[in-house]
Amino acid sequence: KQWYQRRVAITAGGLVVENIYDNGAVFAPEVLDITDEQLLAKFSAGVANIAAVSLGMGYCTQASVPHSIINGFKNVLAIAIEAEIDFPQADAVKAFLADPTAFAVAAPVVAAVEETKEAVKEESEEEESDDDMGFSLFD
Numbered sequence: 001k002q003w004y005q006r007r008v009a010i011t012a013g014g015l016v017v018e019n020i021y022d023n024g025a026v027f028a029p030e031v032l033d034i035t036d037e038q039l040l041a042k043f044s045a046g047v048a049n050i051a052a053v054s055l056g057m058g059y060c061t062q063a064s065v066p067h068s069i070i071n072g073f074k075n076v077l078a079i080a081i082e083a084e085i086d087f088p089q090a091d092a093v094k095a096f097l098a099d100p101t102a103f104a105v106a107a108p109v110v111a112a113v114e115e116t117k118e119a120v121k122e123e124s125e126e127e128e129s130d131d132d133m134g135f136s137l138f139d
Contacts, residue, residue: 020027047063054064073089080090081097096103
């Protein structure tokens with residue numbers, strides 16, 4: 001009767017995985033806690049690496065085709081702008097090059113960030129000059 005109660009207690013408590021053995025390798029149980037987001041992030045990083053290597057070697061793969069097409073379009077667009085050839089996809093770029101201020105929606109944000117960086121730089125320069133008290137290490 002005691003053995004049966006212990007057996008039920010073990011079964012009711014569940015199975016606790018301490019290690020995972022697979023093809024001669026032992027893993028911690030945390031490897032089973034992979035979320036879909038982590039899996040997708042790892043897969044995306046692998047695809048990005050394949051695309052980068054393929055583009056660097058000049059070898060066409062499914063991962064590098066979109067980048068190759070965009071790079072080719074950039075070249076066609078540059079030629080169209082220089083040769084003054086008109087086609088619908090080039091009109092937006094030509095309008096931007098003709099009047100960049102019309103597209104300057106984010107410019108005030110960039111200017112505010114640059115002002116903040118300059119203020120921080122000035123403060124750090126003042127702090128540096130106070131720290132050395134006029135003496136240099138190499139004088």
